Amino acid sequence: MTASTDTVAGLATDLRLPDGPGPFPAVVVRTPYDRRRHHAELRGWxxxxxxxxxxxxxxRHASPGEWRPYENEAADGTATARWLRRQPWCDGRLVAVGASYAAHCALVLALDAPEDARPDAxxxxxxxxxxxxxxxxxSGVERLAARAGWWAAHGDRRDSDDSALAxxxxxxxxxxxxxxxxxLPERLGRALPSWPGLWRHRARGLLVERAEHxxxxxxxxxxxxDHFTEDTVALWQRWGGPSARLLLGPWGHALTARPGPDARPEHRLDLGDLYTRWARRALAAELRPGRRGAVALGDSPLWTPAGTAGEPRAVTVRALHGTSFTADPEHPVSSEDLTVPQDTEPDRCLLVTPPLPRPLDLLGPAEVRLRATADTPSADWAARLVALSPAGAAERLAxxxxxxxxxxxxxxxxxxxxGRLARRLPAGTRLRLEIAGHHFPAHARNxxxxxxxxxxxxLLPSRRTVDPASVTLLLPALDSRPRPVDPAQEITR
Known part of the structure; x- marks a missing residue:
């Protein structure tokens, strides 16, 4: 295996070549998170x-220039792809790969680059x-904590400090x-000139719209x-290429390295092996046309075909207290704490369901419908769904x-x-629905x-009233057990 470091399009680039004469298909990862973190991945490919x-x-890191998130990736990716295809060890076929911001780099190369630079998968x-x-x-509401963490770690700096906000x-x-x-930059004690400009971006879905092409x-x-589950699904649904595959598991942003509380042994996939198997078939045009994939059902060993969804079912909820409450941004409902304050003036409307008489499989989008009033001209309404086990343990669902x-x-x-649920709830589970005026610090306070x-x-407090008779919790319930699939087989079909 040959390893080298080079400068491509003026940017620091590491290369790993297989043993043998070649030429080979190529994989490119363009990242702001330090190319050296990908050495094990490169060796695997x-x-x-x-x-x-x-x-x-x-x-970023060893690459010169000014770091401007989401601005230069199509142009720089184009120069890199053209360089790759000129190399004697490359057979001309190219797969663009990335996670998080690096996925943006891969996607804009496929959607915005000139034809000769676009990847083949x-x-x-x-x-x-x-x-x-x-x-x-x-809905337009600002995601504060996640963006503050990312900008503190990576924004307007050459290196990264993942623990900066903590x-x-x-x-x-x-x-x-x-x-x-x-x-915020002043309180962090360093310059972040791009931070205020981040919030001037309001048009979501622009890249998904281009995905149709x-x-x-x-x-x-x-x-x-993951924060971006809905975007992942929307990208798959709108993709206009010859085939699109979706893999969704009970994981966080780090995927299998960060399983959720509902993950099971059946959800421990070897993503590296799966990626390479899919890439070979994609480059050989051996994938069946259309949209396919696999979605795991949390707290169950079951993987289901992507696109499976339950029918919206209205679930009975009973108001416990807080049909009138005060949403005070000086004392907002915490996004980090599932404990409900007792013996204080209500800061949220609290509703619960009866215990489930039998296990319930939920797969698809869920929503809450209600009638309510606020005594201020602008009001945020946060709805949080929590599962309460028969033993009384609380777990956030949505x-x-x-x-x-x-x-x-x-x-x-x-x-x-x-958002989307993919979960099996055992018999005896109760659901707690909280309706509040804030969800802080995950979201900025209105x-x-x-x-x-x-x-x-x-900041001003806002008096709220919820009509409990109007509250309808709609859950995507599966009436029968869906067809199980093997995720590796379904992705590479």
Whole structure:
């Protein structure tokens, strides 16, 4: 196996070649997270017969230039792809691979590069599709903690410090509570000139729209516990290439390296082996046309065909307390703590279901419909669904947040999407539904003044009333056991 470091398109690039004369198909990973972290991955690709390349994107680690997230990747990827195809050890076939921001790099190469530079196949895992897609929920509400963590670790710097925000919070636990949100760099003690500009990006889904024009096979990989699950599924659904495959398991953003509490031994896949098997078949045009894939059912050994979904079923919920409550941004409902305060003025509406009489399989999107009022012109409504085991243990299932603008005191009817569920709930489980005005620090606090939450400097409490008779919890229930599939076989069909 041959290893080398080179400068390609002015950017630091590492190469691993298989043993033998070649030429070989090539794999390229363009990343802001340090190409050296991918050496084991490159060796794995090379052992399986691929020339493997990892490159630091512009302005990161050993690559010169200015680091501007989501700006230069199509142009720099184009130069790199053209260089790869000119090499004597490359047979002209190219697979673009990446996870998180690196998935964005792979996707824009497939969608935006000139024809001669486009890859022949794409693997996009937990894709961070664009600035707005990562910074905002589909409803537009700001994802504060995740973006603050990413920008503190990687923004406007050549290197990375993955623990930067954690260390800052240890020194100053109130760091994220101080206003305005745009002044966070000052509290971190270093320059982050791109931080305020991040929040000016509001148009989500731009890359997914372009995915309709794709011409190559796609493997989209995600986790049920990842921030970007909905984007992963949307990419797969809209992909216009000859074939698209989806793999979703009970994992977080680090995929199999970070399994969720509902992961089972059957969910421990060898992703490296699966990626290379898929890539070989994609390059040989041996994949069946259309959309296929496999989705794991958490707390169950079952893998189901991608696209399987339960029918929306209304589940009875009973209000416990807080049909009238105060959403105070000075004391917001915590996104990190599932404990419900007792013997205090309610800060959320709390509802529960009866215990499940039998196991329930949920697969697909869930939502909450309700009628409610706020005494402020702008109001966020956060809905959190929690599973309570027969032993009383609480586990987060889903969360959704929407922003509503209406004249104070106006009773409005609206829906809060809870995202996708893929879970088996055992008999005896109760579901707790919380309806609140904040979900902090995961999401920025609505100041209730009508100002932008990231530039606001003043906070007001908001009095809320929920009509309990109007609350409808719709869950994607499977009426019968779906057809089981082998995920490796389904992905490579």
């Amino acid at each position: 090379a052992r399986r017969g691929f020339a493997a390349v990892a490159q630091d994107v512009r302005g 794409v693997i996009a895992a937990v894709p961070a599709l664009g600035a707005a897609d990562t910074a905002r929920e589909p 260390k800052a919070l240890a020194a100053d636990p109130g760091l994220l509570t101080r206003l305005p949100v745009t002044a 794709a011409r190559v096979p796609l493997l989209a990989v995600g986790g049920h516990h 969360t959704g947040v929407v922003r509503r603008a209406a004249p104070p005191g106006t009773r409005t009817e609206f829906t809060v999407g809870l 100041p209730h003044t009508g100002e932008d939450p990231v530039t606001a400097t003043r």
